[in-house]
Amino acid sequence: MLWGFPELSQTFIHREMTLMQELGVRVNVLAAHRVEHGDPDPSLRDISRRALTLGSPIGWGPRALLYAVRHPARFGRTLTWVLSRSHRTHVHRLRAIGVLAAAASIADDVTAGGYEYLHAHFAAFHTELAMDISRLTGIPYGVTGHAMGIWRDRNILEDKIEGARVVMTCTAYNAEHLRNIAPEHAHK
Secondary structure (H helix, E strand, O other), X not given: OEEEXXXXXXXXXXXXXXXXXXXXXOOOOEEEEEOOOOOOOHHHHHHHHHOEEOOOHHHHHHHHHHHHHHOHHXXXXXXXXXXXXXXXXXXXXXXXXXXXXXXXXXXXXXXXXXXOOEEEOOOOHHHHHHHHHHHHHOOOEEEEEOHHHHHHHOOXXXXXXXXXXXXXEOOHHHHHHHHHHOHHHOOO
């Protein structure tokens, strides 16, 4: 799960996806939007062609409302859960509501696509999107945390760790910090 794809600044993620494919893992990308800057890396062409995108934020609300009408219990439980979190600020709470609308707008497509696992590559709103889709669909999620999500954003970081199947990060310092935030989930 990425905000934009394929982003030139995320070649480290592109390499991971390429290696996973070489190991026989089918990788699909869910991105808010497709980044158009010429041909992607040849190893990403297949992934880029299959990428699922959220589309315009203008469409999230109506599609989320349709999802809520079709799945009122799931949507209601997820909305209640999102609102009950201890968000860092009111802006983070408002963002969380928008992210839930995005998640609900795409949840049926994720289910229809046969996704078995969701992985957010940043611990900020990307993981909130994965968490919400997971709560709406039952598909497990994981997260790779980098500095921005772990140290700057930090919104509901303990909840993100608690709900994740696996938590990864790129430094021992970050890993120790995450273990301290959620010691009962340090095994993840």
